[in-house]
Amino acid sequence: MLADVYTKDGKQTGQIELKDDIFAAKPNEHAMYQAVVTYLANKRQGNAKTKLRSEVSGGGKKPWRQKGRGTARAGSSRSPLWVGGGTIHDPKPHKFSLKLSKKVKKLAKISALSVRFEEKNLVIVEDFTFDEIKTKQMEEVIRNLKIEKEKLLILLPEKNDNIYLSSRNIPNVSVFPVDKISTYEILNHKKLVVFKKAVDIIHNTLSN
Numbered sequence: 001m002l003a004d005v006y007t008k009d010g011k012q013t014g015q016i017e018l019k020d021d022i023f024a025a026k027p028n029e030h031a032m033y034q035a036v037v038t039y040l041a042n043k044r045q046g047n048a049k050t051k052l053r054s055e056v057s058g059g060g061k062k063p064w065r066q067k068g069r070g071t072a073r074a075g076s077s078r079s080p081l082w083v084g085g086g087t088i089h090d091p092k093p094h095k096f097s098l099k100l101s102k103k104v105k106k107l108a109k110i111s112a113l114s115v116r117f118e119e120k121n122l123v124i125v126e127d128f129t130f131d132e133i134k135t136k137q138m139e140e141v142i143r144n145l146k147i148e149k150e151k152l153l154i155l156l157p158e159k160n161d162n163i164y165l166s167s168r169n170i171p172n173v174s175v176f177p178v179d180k181i182s183t184y185e186i187l188n189h190k191k192l193v194v195f196k197k198a199v200d201i202i203h204n205t206l207s208n
Helices: 029-042 102-118 137-146 161-167 185-189 196-206
Strands: 001-005 012-017 122-125 152-154 173-177 191-194
Touching: 012 122, 012 161, 029 102, 029 185, 102 122, 102 185, 122 196, 137 161, 152 161, 152 185, 161 173, 161 185
Parallel strands: 001 122, 122 191, 152 173, 152 191
Antiparallel strands: 001 012
16 A cells, blocks of 8 residues: 655655555554553542541540530531541542553554544655754644644654654644554544654554
8 A cells, every 4th residue: 555755845755655454454443442541541640539537637525515505416526527527438549550452552553543544644754854943844844734724643763852842832733753652642633744764663563
């Protein structure tokens, strides 16, 4: 399967061979769902905590005598019924983390890439870099590729600080090295811009 390759100026320079088993696979919706749920669960800190009645300071003395006042009985001012008292059934710190098998992770990523390619939302560009950090340069590249109105994910073959920092202040644009990308990030962005060398890494990583 062939895909067009563009320069950062938006001009087509040729085509590249994409593997059908990665970019034209039948999407597995359940695998993508599991990958997204796992990703979001692993981002949760799980450190919510409030104090129980036994953990709130004060309340050692009985507020008033048991009988004779015409009011309800009270044993402690730290009762959950009182202002400043402890809580009932409080949240406790715990882990939300989930695990996903390598096979399902791989299937989910292939499915997500295939979905974006089928939608014609995957753009392959010749590798480029910037000599300096300039947001204007990246904005110009995005305009040249005619994708400035989309939520955009740029996949690099390796970390590139100049490209990353030049993109950081542009709304709805994210930059990642291709080996660090998740299914969630692919699905969370409408358009993918993939560097030509990054395609080789995808092929090597996800090939059967």
